Amino acid sequence: xxxxxxxxxxxxxxxxxxxxxxxxxxxxxxxxxxxxxxxxxxxxxxxxxxxxxxxxxxxxxxxxxxxxxxxxxxxxxxxxxxxxxxxxxxxxxxxxxxxxxxxxxxxxxxxxxxxxxxxxxxxxxxxxxxxxxxxxxxxxxxxxxxxxxxxxxxxxxxxxxxxxxxxxxxxxxxxxxxxxxxxxxxxxxxxxxxxxxxxxxxxxxxxxxxxxxxxxxxxxxxxxxxxxxxxxxxxxxxxxxxxxxxxxxxxxxxxxxxxxxxxxxxxxxxxxxxxxxxxxxxxxxxxxxxxxxxxxxxxxxxxxxxxxxxxxxxxxxxxxxxxxxxxxxxxxxxxxxxxxxxxxxxxxxxxxxxxxxxxxxxxxxxxxxxxxxxxxxxxxxxxxxxxxxxxxxxxxxxxxxxxxxxxxxxxxxxxxxxxxxxxxxxxxxxxxxxxxxxxxxxxxxxxxxxxxxxxxxxxxxxxxxxxxxxxxxxx
Numbered sequence: 001x002x003x004x005x006x007x008x009x010x011x012x013x014x015x016x017x018x019x020x021x022x023x024x025x026x027x028x029x030x031x032x033x034x035x036x037x038x039x040x041x042x043x044x045x046x047x048x049x050x051x052x053x054x055x056x057x058x059x060x061x062x063x064x065x066x067x068x069x070x071x072x073x074x075x076x077x078x079x080x081x082x083x084x085x086x087x088x089x090x091x092x093x094x095x096x097x098x099x100x101x102x103x104x105x106x107x108x109x110x111x112x113x114x115x116x117x118x119x120x121x122x123x124x125x126x127x128x129x130x131x132x133x134x135x136x137x138x139x140x141x142x143x144x145x146x147x148x149x150x151x152x153x154x155x156x157x158x159x160x161x162x163x164x165x166x167x168x169x170x171x172x173x174x175x176x177x178x179x180x181x182x183x184x185x186x187x188x189x190x191x192x193x194x195x196x197x198x199x200x201x202x203x204x205x206x207x208x209x210x211x212x213x214x215x216x217x218x219x220x221x222x223x224x225x226x227x228x229x230x231x232x233x234x235x236x237x238x239x240x241x242x243x244x245x246x247x248x249x250x251x252x253x254x255x256x257x258x259x260x261x262x263x264x265x266x267x268x269x270x271x272x273x274x275x276x277x278x279x280x281x282x283x284x285x286x287x288x289x290x291x292x293x294x295x296x297x298x299x300x301x302x303x304x305x306x307x308x309x310x311x312x313x314x315x316x317x318x319x320x321x322x323x324x325x326x327x328x329x330x331x332x333x334x335x336x337x338x339x340x341x342x343x344x345x346x347x348x349x350x351x352x353x354x355x356x357x358x359x360x361x362x363x364x365x366x367x368x369x370x371x372x373x374x375x376x377x378x379x380x381x382x383x384x385x386x387x388x389x390x391x392x393x394x395x396x397x398x399x400x401x402x403x404x405x406x407x408x409x410x411x412x413x414x415x416x417x418x419x420x421x422x423x424x425x426x427x428x429x430x431x432x433x434x435x436x437x438x439x440x441x442x443x444x445x446x447x448x449x450x451x452x453x454x455x456x457x458x459x460x461x462x463x464x465x466x467x468x469x470x471x472x473x474x475x
Contacts, residue, residue, distance in 0.1 A: 054468060055407040057166045058461045060158060062453040065460070068154050072098055072138065073146035082143040082447040087181040087192075088116075088225040095138050096225075099153060099178050106157050107164070108176065113237045116227045117193040118178040122160055124170035124471060130245040132170075132470045133430070134159070134463060135177030137193075137422060141185050145449020147439065151456055152250045153178050159250075159464035170471040172245060179422045186212050186221075188385065190276075194422035196237040198429055204234040244430035246397055246470045249423045250463045251434060252451050256442030257415065264458045265405045265412035266436030267398060271427075272321065273354045273390035274420045275361055277347040279306065279368055280381040285333070285341025297376045300331045300340030305375075309367035310347055313360050322356060323418065324349040324364075352416055354389050361387070391424045394431030397470070401433055404465035410458055419444075435462055 075095045078084040085091050100118060103110050108120030121131065136152025156176045163170070180193030187210050189195070195203050210218040222228035253259075258266050283299035307326040314324035328346035347364065351357035365382055372379035398414075405412040415436060417423075423432050437459035440450040 054166055054168065055404070055461075055465055058162050058408075058464055059165055060162055060457040060460045062457045065154060065158050065456060066453050068102060069146055069150055072150060072154070076140070078143055081145075083140040083146045084142045084144070085138065085140040086142075087139055087183075087186045088221040088227075092139060093225050096178070099138060102154065102157055103176065106161055108157070108160065112227070114228050114231060114234055115193055115196055115222060115237055116180040116225065117197060117237065120157065120160075120176040120178075122164075122170060122174045124173040126171050127173050129172045130242060130430075131173035131175045132467055133175045133177055133244040133247045133426070134249065134467060135175075135179060135422070136249055136251060137179045137182035139181055139183050139185070141183050141445055143447060144445045145443070145447055147252050147449050147451050148254065148444050149182055149251070151252055151437070151451060151459070155250050155456060155460045156463065159460050159467060162460060162464040163468060168468055170468070171473070172471045174467055174471055175244070177422075182422055184276075187218050190274075190386070191420070191422050191425050193237075194425035196234060197239045198425040199238040199240075201235070204237075207234060208232055239429050241429055244426075246394070246433070247423065247426040247430050248397060248401070248433045248435065248463060248466055248470070249421055249426075250459050251421060251436060252439040252444060252449070253415075253436040254419045254439065254442065254444035258413075258436060258438035259440065259442065261413070262411070263413050264410040264438070264455065265401075265462055266415040267393075267401045267405070267412055268417045268423075268434035268436060269393050269398060269414050270352055271391045271417045271420055271424045271434070272350045272352045273357050273388055274348065274350045274424075275357060275387045276385040277345075277349070277361065277364065278381060278383045278385060279303075279345040279347065279379070281306075281343045281372060281377045282380045283339070283341050283343075283375075283377040286339045288337040288339055291339060296339060298339055299343040299377050302371050302375045302377050303329055303331070303340075303343035303345050305371050306345060306364070306368055309371070310349070310364055313363040313367070314349065316363075317351070317356055317360060319351065319353070319356060321353065321416070321418070322349075322351045322360060324360065350418060350420070352390055352418075358387070388420070388424065391427035391432060393433045397431055397433030397466070400466045400469045401435055401462060404462045404469065407465065408458070408461055410462065433466070435459055435466070 073083050075091045076083045077091050100110050103120035108122055111119050134156040137149035138153055182191050184190040207218050219228050281299040281302040283297035310324045314322045325348045326345055327348055330344040331340040332342040349360055368379050368382055423434050426432050437455045443449050
């Protein structure tokens with residue numbers, strides 16, 4: 001009979017809401033211990049949670065979160081309201097110290113790896129299980145805003161605080177990650193920290209000979225910030241697959257859809273596949289007045305023509321999900337009265353369909369070769385820097401995020417992320433999901449970037465409730 005009752009208890013955990021379980025059993029019932037052992041949650045201390053009141057008990061200290069974001073934004077190499085925080089610079093090191101202090105004040109145990117990924121852990125009562133992770137980045141491109149990435153770090157720490165204030169006790173440990181260098185500003189490599197965590201041996205090897213624009217090596221820059229120590233081998237950063245049971249990133253949308261439609265939460269179902277290309281042309285140059293038009297081999301015009309070809313090839317794909325951008329275009333010698341002898345382009349192209357994106361890349365390459373031939377200049381470089389596959393959010397995490405939004409009575413919609421994030425690479429380590437919140441007019445990567453305290457509070461609550469579900473495995 002006791003065996004039958006224990007099995008019934010296990011079935012009830014899967015088939016009944018916790019409010020039903022709380023009514024069906026009391027502290028004297030012998031099946032309580034079996035249920036506690038299975039769920040990892042002390043039922044006799046947690047009737048308020050079991051009766052589905054956790055969502056109503058979540059309290060976000062929104063003003064403190066905003067104050068932390070404002071304080072962090074002052075650690076910048078450019079004046080407010082802009083933020084510039086570049087990898088391993090003095091301001092970046094100070095910002096890391098600030099985050100570690102906030103983690104410590106929240107009772108998290110803090111550790112760092114060889115490239116400066118920072119981990120703040122709240123130990124669960126079954127610490128041997130793979131943890132549930134969340135987090136984002138705090139580096140900022142020149143003259144950007146103070147919310148990109150930062151909401152996903154400070155907001156994640158606040159989500160932990162929210163759960164602690166509610167009396168929640170995690171089964172699986174919860175871990176907040178600050179990823180090193182999501183932005184490619186200094187060394188031209190985006191998501192450097194998460195790529196290494198995902199086990200990129202090619203990147204680890206390439207970083208040994210990677211230099212910035214001032215000819216300082218990445219390893220020397222890392223050492224100046226207190227990382228890498230005496231080691232050149234960065235494989236110690238690698239995580240084995242399954243190191244986390246789930247990863248969920250909170251982020252501003254970086255687009256206008258949620259605000260335009262008056263929706264509180266975006267549930268990301270997929271992240272588009274990004275690729276980056278470097279192109280260089282070389283011509284003869286010469287005096288702007290002395291060299292006649294028929295005799296010119298203008299590297300600048302070759303670059304301009306290729307920039308238009310990028311736009312044409314993307315539009316020819318026929319898909320709204322195909323995008324292409326020439327974000328950098330440089331001319332040498334850069335004088336008004338000199339015909340450019342060299343030109344340099346950096347091209348970003350993305351699509352949720354990897355094959356379609358790769359076709360666009362090939363067409364851009366063909367155009368670059370044809371332009372060089374027609375204009376009698378040399379195509380001295382066509383280098384694909386990265387060509388990453390897309391990532392799909394895990395269905396069970398999507399379900400957890402959706403249920404959390406519903407339980408909090410927040411409007412939500414399913415979305416695709418056309419910007420890429422550290423989640424793209426964490427998906428190679430563990431099941432992944434993303435939560436978007438609105439940002440003003442979709443502004444991002446500019447000083448006007450803004451998300452309201454109400455929107456941030458909503459995102460933090462959804463994140464907190466999602467982490468709780470994943471920690472207790474209530475999927």
